Amino acid sequence: xxxxxxxxxxxxxxxxxxxxxxxxxxxxxxxxxxxxxxxxxxxxxxxxxxxxxxxxxxxxxxxxxxxxxxxxxxxxxxxxxxxxxxxxxxxxxxxxxxxxxxxxxxxxxxxxxxxxxxxxxxxxxxxxxxxxxxxxxxxxxxxxxxxxxxxxxxxxxxxxxxxxxxxxxx
Numbered sequence: 519x520x521x522x523x524x525x526x527x528x529x530x531x532x533x534x535x536x537x538x539x540x541x542x543x544x545x546x547x548x549x550x551x552x553x554x555x556x557x558x559x560x561x562x563x564x565x566x567x568x569x570x571x572x573x574x575x576x577x578x579x580x581x582x583x584x585x586x587x588x589x590x591x592x593x594x595x596x597x598x599x600x601x602x603x604x605x606x607x608x609x610x611x612x613x614x615x616x617x618x619x620x621x622x623x624x625x626x627x628x629x630x631x632x633x634x635x636x637x638x639x640x641x642x643x644x645x646x647x648x649x650x651x652x653x654x655x656x657x658x659x660x661x662x663x664x665x666x667x668x669x670x671x672x673x674x675x676x677x678x679x680x681x682x683x684x685x686x687x688x
Contacts, residue, residue: 544559603619622667
């Protein structure tokens, strides 16, 4: 199947955003993707006009309200979430506990993506965000998934993960 160049470029632009990088500039996108600044400006401006990006006061761009809206719709309509939600509700009621539901990320080998959570008001609050990739070793649900992966996948993950002592600096 032939891929649209514009869709591929927009996907690459959106992939530049992360938890650590909430804003990008025209020059940064141009250098990262090897695209002329004038083309980047045109693409970013068009995405901002449709609400998928927002232009900041310092002439950089961040993800826009429309992406938030579409992402929220995706997480609400995620097919697996609809299947597991009733079972999670039953577990939460039976154990009077918080319940997290996650799946291994298809993009990042060493991460899981939280697809839903239920919070019991008598328990400690849940801070895990829905639809975010979380390092597999940094959540209880990630560790449970890790325990049941095939041995070679576990070994690949262990080789790729950098564990730090809580006393050491990054």
